[in-house]
Amino acid sequence: xxxxxLASQNPGKLEEMRLLAAGLPFRVIGPHEIGIEDAPExxxxxxxxxxxxxxxxxxxxSGLLTVADDSGLSVDALGGAPGLxxxxxxxxxxxxxxxxxxxxxKLEHVPAAERGARFTSxxxxxxxxxxxxxxxxHVVGRIAEEMRGPNGFxxxxxxxxxxxxxxxGEVPRGEKDRVxxxxxxFARLRSFLAGLAQERA
Numbered sequence: 001x002x003x004x005x006l007a008s009q010n011p012g013k014l015e016e017m018r019l020l021a022a023g024l025p026f027r028v029i030g031p032h033e034i035g036i037e038d039a040p041e042x043x044x045x046x047x048x049x050x051x052x053x054x055x056x057x058x059x060x061x062s063g064l065l066t067v068a069d070d071s072g073l074s075v076d077a078l079g080g081a082p083g084l085x086x087x088x089x090x091x092x093x094x095x096x097x098x099x100x101x102x103x104x105x106k107l108e109h110v111p112a113a114e115r116g117a118r119f120t121s122x123x124x125x126x127x128x129x130x131x132x133x134x135x136x137x138h139v140v141g142r143i144a145e146e147m148r149g150p151n152g153f154x155x156x157x158x159x160x161x162x163x164x165x166x167x168x169g170e171v172p173r174g175e176k177d178r179v180x181x182x183x184x185x186f187a188r189l190r191s192f193l194a195g196l197a198q199e200r201a
Contacts, residue, residue: 001025001026001027002025002026002027002065002200003026003027003029003064003065004017004021004026004027004028004029004064004065004066004067004193005029005030005031005034005058005059005062005064005065005066005067006028006029006030006031006066006067006068006069007031007039007054007055007057007058007066007067007068007069008030008031008054008068008069009030009031009032009039010087011030012153012154013069014028014030016182016186017067017186020186020189020190021190021193024190024193024194024197025197025200026065026193026197029064031058031062034062034064036058036061036062039054039057040053040054040057040058041053042054042070042084044070044084045084046084046122047070047071047072047084047120047121047122047136048070048122048124048134048136050070050084050122051068051069051070051122051123051124051134052068052124052126052131052134053068054068054070054124055067055068055124055125055126055131056124056126056129056131058126059126059127059128059129060128060129063128064127065125065126065127065196066125066126066127067123067124067125067189068123068124068125068126069121069122069123069182069185070084070121070122071086071119071120071121071122071181071182072084072085072086072087072119072120073086073117073118073119073154073155073159074117074118074119074120075103075107075115075116075117075143076114076115076116076117077107077110077114077115077116078106078107082099082103086099086154086155087154089102089103090102096153096154096155099154099155100147100155100157100158103143103155103158104143104145104146104147104158107143112142112145115142115143115144116140116141116142117140117141117142117143117159118138118139118140118141118181119138119139119141119155119159119180119181119182120136120137120138120181121136121137121138121180121181121182121184121185121186122134122135122136122185123135123136123185123186123188123189125189125192125193132192132196133189133192135185135188135189136185137181137182137184137185137188138181139161139179139180139181139184141159141160141161141162142160142162143158143159143160144157144158144159144160144167147167147169148166148167148169148170149166149167149168149169149170149171150169151168151169151170151171151172151173151176152168152169152173152176156168156169156176157169157170161179163179164179168180
């Protein structure tokens with residue numbers, strides 16, 4: 001088993017990554033487990049730039065094969081916000097619930113037809129000072145008028161996906177992963193990791 005470092009302090013993302021790597025010869029670990037408590041400054045202008053920054057920073061510090069994901073929600077009526085600042089929307093220390101409530105507040109008088117939104121997930125894999133793989137995926141939907149469903153995390157209870165006629169918070173994880181930004185990006189990441197494992201075998 002080779003260690004695979006996920007460049008994130010988010011326990012939800014760590015759990016997703018462990019599920020993604022199930023059956024592959026990788027042990028997914030988080031920064032805390034190897035004594036890395038801080039994170040690099042995300043100075044990129046795009047999701048992919050930030051994913052690369054994180055992958056290279058953690059790979060350089062750890063010496064491990066490292067996966068970084070930068071993802072976020074872009075809302076049409078807010079000019080693409082929160083976008084790159086999705087995880088910091090509402091300020092440091094804000095919870096998922098706080099961020100969802102703030103988003104609803106900002107869209108309070110926006111009609112359904114103008115509540116278009118999309119999730120983006122950019123994933124980069126680095127070893128040492130080299131980026132070995134990168135992929136970006138999207139899913140398009142709209143912001144619901146209230147939080148619905150106990151599943152997922154982040155903005156999932158507000159992200160309404162028309163083909164399912166439900167929010168991502170209302171659908172089982174497997175259904176969400178088939179169509180979600182991160183599900184699609186991680187499926188391509190899994191193919192890459194499976195290829196790496198074969199090369200090592």
